[in-house]
Amino acid sequence: MMPNVTDQRIDQLSVGAGPIPETFEASFRGQRDWRFWELMAFYFGCLGAGLYAISALLDWRAPGGAPRTTVTGLIVGFVLVIVIKNGSHVLGSSRPGRALRALSQVGSSWISRGSLFILLFGIFGALDVMVRLGWIPGDKDVLGWILGILALLASLAVMVYVGFVMAQGRRISLWHSPLMPVIFLVYSVVVGCALATGIFVIFGIAYDTELVRVLMLIGIPVMIFLVLAQLAFLGTSTEAGRISLRMLIRGRLAAPYIGGALIFGLVIPLILTAAAYGTSGGEAVASVISAVLIVIGGYLFFSSLLKAAVYTPTVEPGRSLLVNI
Amino acid sequence: MTKWGMTIDLRRCMGCQSCTMACKTKNGTPPGIFYRRVVEKEFGTFPNVHRTYVPMNCMHCDDPPCVAACPAGVFSKRPDGIVDVDSSKCYGARVCRIVCPYDAIAFIDEIVPYGEKGYLPPEKYWYEKFESGTAVKCDFCIDRLEEGLDPACVKTCPSEALKFGDLEDPDSEVSKLIRSRGGQTLNPELGTRPNVYYLT
Structure with a gap:
């Protein structure tokens, strides 16, 4: 069952030296x-x-x-x-x-x-x-x-x-995944290709466009797969994971994550790169547009990854035997 | 070899937060910083609703994630089982707070007085030992242990829900309680092997 915790409530749950609490409720709280x-x-x-x-x-x-x-x-x-x-x-x-x-x-x-x-x-x-x-x-x-x-x-x-x-971070289901190092590796290669393309095209520097295009045509679909796999795993993880999932696909982070990072940052650049493959003239323009979208999308992706992290409470129904006394 | 540990009897705990206050008074922690607290949890559905109180402090794990993850060596596992903290080494990576499964580590963003009119005389004395921008946590009151005393929270608990002693000694009160009452650790599946046992 989805816990009745709104995204706004998660944001309000402070950490560290915040307001002095009236009680110490075992509740979900956002990573800050x-x-x-x-x-x-x-x-x-x-x-x-x-x-x-x-x-x-x-x-x-x-x-x-x-x-x-x-x-x-x-x-x-x-x-x-x-x-x-x-x-x-x-x-x-x-x-x-x-x-x-x-x-x-x-x-x-x-x-x-x-x-x-x-x-x-x-x-x-x-x-x-x-x-x-x-x-x-x-x-x-x-x-x-x-x-x-x-x-x-x-x-x-x-x-x-x-x-x-x-x-x-074992209490943060969004992060506690063996996919994380792979995600960082693949995204680094993709944003690296994009930034290289942008710099080289804008400043007229000669480079092997074929190699960069092939790397992007491989890297971007892999990254899209990894993002979708991470979301799928979240749906079957802990309640904190499902809150993170809801924040990423339906909450206030849906626009930057799904819209910005996934669609504008990966899917559209993939279409542009594939469409421009082998053509002349529009290739440079498509490369620069793709590069800009990927670099901005990368920022939105990492930003969402930090903002959507939710801690599992130390005492959680269904996980701890202690609530059954 | 002594291995310090604690038992917390959840049938006796009434959520009075005396241990929380004893800890704050003994350690003189700044506002918002708690080495221990009694977490409250409601569960069930009306009319069968229950509220349980779970006192929480550092679990002094045998395999503490904070010791492994901290890049600055702020945390160390002592031979007597206590996970000690040396805040003077902390540079504020905060990864300890990310990896601790028990939310036991507090981070002092800034030291502020309780009152609106500045620091009271005892606050000036208390806060001398703290640095803003560093991590702090429960150390089982090492200084009291060295004097042969129990930690402040154990000494204060009015319902005697907290017991402290040597887990290696089969005749200690904590060992007997764990055996007789089937002591459980919190989230054992994480493999951190805590030395704080809950009695239900």
Whole structure:
């Protein structure tokens, strides 16, 4: 049975040092620990790491002797992760002076592992970009390949780790799913392709359009499948999961999630990309429109993911034996 | 080796929140911050409606998710079973609140006085040990344990619903109660192996 909890009521249920309660009712409450800065960090992390990975692939596929134009994508992706994502994490932490402690529990904490991945990405990514720009000798050499592969692996780890962090929240059915790391990986690749397309087309940078189009034609349907699978799992999960589901498909988040992220952010770009395949003239316009829709849709997707998270009460009917006394 | 644990008798608990107040008084926590509380739950349909009271605090799990998930090492599992917290290491990732299945960890966004006219003298003293932007939680009153005393909540409970003792000692009151009354842990399916047992 669907609990009688409105979305507005969920929003009003505060956490942490909020209003002093009259009673401590065991009730559903919305996740409000991670908000704007975490959203910025997660979103720009995916965007930057995805752009870096795609640009690295494009640069490798560039014919020998051709200008290394897609290095621009590497630099922008690197900056998004190292400056914007890291900056958002620091600004979002209440004690930024202790932020380096985030690296102290790599053996058990996914946030620590993620911090290590970002650090490694910063080191290998910077060296990789410098090698590709010719500032350090070794381009198209063993050293260049090793650095490029290490930076690519680090960027993939940066994409995925947030999914593992969120999947640890066992009381949040929306997040507690093995799909989360896959969702972050695939969405990062899709938004990375979109951002790369947008940047390269707008600034007239030559790139392998075929590779990007193929990646998008594979990545977007997979992402649509993952979004629908996540919604289907929510429907059969806990009551908190069903509240999240209702918020996403019928509540105030339906417009940004279903309309913005799913239809405008994935379905329409898929149709545009497929329709423009093999045509000339309208291809560039379709690519830019798709890119803009995907990048905006990605933001709405991650935003909805944080806002629709609902905690299962610690004492819930049907789950705890304690209510039967 | 001592392994501290607690039993909570739900037949005795009457929801008076004395334990909540004893905890706040002993620890001097700022407004809105509770290390423990008595959660109320209504269930059933009219006319067979019931209200149950479930005192909740940190379960001091044997496999605590907060210890594993915290990137800064704020939480640690002591040999005596207590999950200790060192807020001076906290930088505010808040993942502990996301992963704790028992909603046992509070986060001090900012320290504000209870009254509208500023801090009262005891508040100035109490709040010295807290930092805004850090996580805090129940530590079974470690300082009282070191003096041979029970935690403040156990000492205060007027209906003696709370008992505290060594779970490794088969002759301790808590061990006997768990055996005789069939003590249950909250949400055992999560595999966190709590050391707080409920008696029903």
